[in-house]
Amino acid sequence: MDLKQALESLETIQRKLYAYNAASSALYLDGDTVAPRDTAEGRGIALGVLAGEQHMLLTGPELGETLAELEAHKNELDLLHARQIEELGRTVGKLKRVPAQEYMAYAQLTNEAGDQWKRAKQASDFGLFRPYLEKLVDYNRRFAAYYDPAKAPYDALLDEYERGVDTAYLDDFFSVLRQRLVPLIKAVGERPQPDDSFLHRHYPVEQQKKFSDYLMQVLDLDRAHCGIGETEHPFTLNFNSADVRITTHYYEDDLASSMYSVIHEGGHARYELDVDPKLDYTVLAGGVSMGVHESQSRFYENIIGRSRPFIGAIFPQMREFFPEQLADVTEEAFWRAVNRAQPSLIRTEADELTYCLHVMVRYELEKALIGGELAVKDVPGEWNRLYKEYLGVDVPDDAHGCLQDSHWSGGSFGYFPSYALGSAYGAQMLRNMERDMDVWGPVAKGDLSGVTAWLTEKVHRFGGLLTPAQVVANACGDFDPACYTDYLTKKYTQLYGL
Ligand code: ZN
Numbered sequence: 001m002d003l004k005q006a007l008e009s010l011e012t013i014q015r016k017l018y019a020y021n022a023a024s025s026a027l028y029l030d031g032d033t034v035a036p037r038d039t040a041e042g043r044g045i046a047l048g049v050l051a052g053e054q055h056m057l058l059t060g061p062e063l064g065e066t067l068a069e070l071e072a073h074k075n076e077l078d079l080l081h082a083r084q085i086e087e088l089g090r091t092v093g094k095l096k097r098v099p100a101q102e103y104m105a106y107a108q109l110t111n112e113a114g115d116q117w118k119r120a121k122q123a124s125d126f127g128l129f130r131p132y133l134e135k136l137v138d139y140n141r142r143f144a145a146y147y148d149p150a151k152a153p154y155d156a157l158l159d160e161y162e163r164g165v166d167t168a169y170l171d172d173f174f175s176v177l178r179q180r181l182v183p184l185i186k187a188v189g190e191r192p193q194p195d196d197s198f199l200h201r202h203y204p205v206e207q208q209k210k211f212s213d214y215l216m217q218v219l220d221l222d223r224a225h226c227g228i229g230e231t232e233h234p235f236t237l238n239f240n241s242a243d244v245r246i247t248t249h250y251y252e253d254d255l256a257s258s259m260y261s262v263i264h265e266g267g268h269a270r271y272e273l274d275v276d277p278k279l280d281y282t283v284l285a286g287g288v289s290m291g292v293h294e295s296q297s298r299f300y301e302n303i304i305g306r307s308r309p310f311i312g313a314i315f316p317q318m319r320e321f322f323p324e325q326l327a328d329v330t331e332e333a334f335w336r337a338v339n340r341a342q343p344s345l346i347r348t349e350a351d352e353l354t355y356c357l358h359v360m361v362r363y364e365l366e367k368a369l370i371g372g373e374l375a376v377k378d379v380p381g382e383w384n385r386l387y388k389e390y391l392g393v394d395v396p397d398d399a400h401g402c403l404q405d406s407h408w409s410g411g412s413f414g415y416f417p418s419y420a421l422g423s424a425y426g427a428q429m430l431r432n433m434e435r436d437m438d439v440w441g442p443v444a445k446g447d448l449s450g451v452t453a454w455l456t457e458k459v460h461r462f463g464g465l466l467t468p469a470q471v472v473a474n475a476c477g478d479f480d481p482a483c484y485t486d487y488l489t490k491k492y493t494q495l496y497g498l
Contacts, residue, residue: 006069013063018281020054022239033229059095087283097146106139110411117409124399126380134376137369140413154370157414162291164469170417173481174360180485188341191496196337201325205250211321212262219266226269234261236268240280244269256338267300274460284464294422302352303430309444311335339495343391345400359420361386366413424484428476431483
């Protein structure tokens, strides 16, 4: 194989990987949206075959020879190809280091653990999930050693989700959050709460759907390239930079729920649609990491979507969609209601201010579990203790405590911190954006084009061409978590008159 052949082979293999992914995603999307209830079995078989084909392609001789030939000509490659072989090499290396038998056994374990977690959560009984969590922690400690034996196990796992992030980085990050946010949340808690009862009037689904269409228009999401569906838990799925889908969930007694799901998932979709199309059908397509992705979705949802200028811009339209429900509501009251902050038990329902403390609890527990300093049997007690310490709330039972999230049952340890990092990256991006341009004048008129253009220039267009750390440096400069705590302090001081 010569260089020219190797480059052709590289392109062909990446297109095949894209096709397997696209087929799996289409099946997954179908299953979660419109497929009839008792049809999962056949899809499961198809998904299993596709995963097997993908694994064979990644670990097979064809890709091995291709990568070896390209490695030998590394200095002649442009950035695009250099990054493609770097990413593929990483994936292949990781897959080959994990013994096939353990890989298969682990896939089966996460499958069973997912079912058992659902049962345990329903019964609110951690004891039912405990033996599975013990095995999952053991496997992940072993896998961490396969990924990178030089690193502490939790650091090796973190690197899988947010390349370059480790415990030292996160300890500093969360310690700034803890010092500044715990007292701020306490001060907010001592102030009277704004009325948000009007958000829970009757909002018919049909009207909310029209409102979703309007919000997607405000985000400039071209409906010829971005679809919207309904699922229990909202998500975004990308096929390529010209085909992205978002979902939402409508509650007739909660206007803000779907409204902010659409803006959040719309932010993820904005990112995917704005990636340079040259990266399509390669391993560099799509958003670069979970943390950077969350920085974008949360930017649109919280920093823009919950700002006073944005509410001012869309409120007159909202009143046309919901004339009776909002007849006696002012835009000022609406802005205060959607920013109501109060410590609570459930992460996914948390407000912008308290959200990161939910993540911090999970970070500390994961770090100790994977580090071997916390026994699985002690998880509920530690969980409840930390919720009391950081959020001041008493956890009544496991369902509202350590069993609320599915992540660990799926084997994801090291994923949670990305949520908090994304929020913090976004706040620093805002600071830099405000230095570069007038952010709020156009937003107050409902015009987000400048915001999107800035984010596209600094973040979106690169897809995976840059590493997560490079993208963050490009948009944030030197990462400084104080930008985030300053942003929250300013916002909530104004909202609550501290
Ligand atoms: Zn998200």
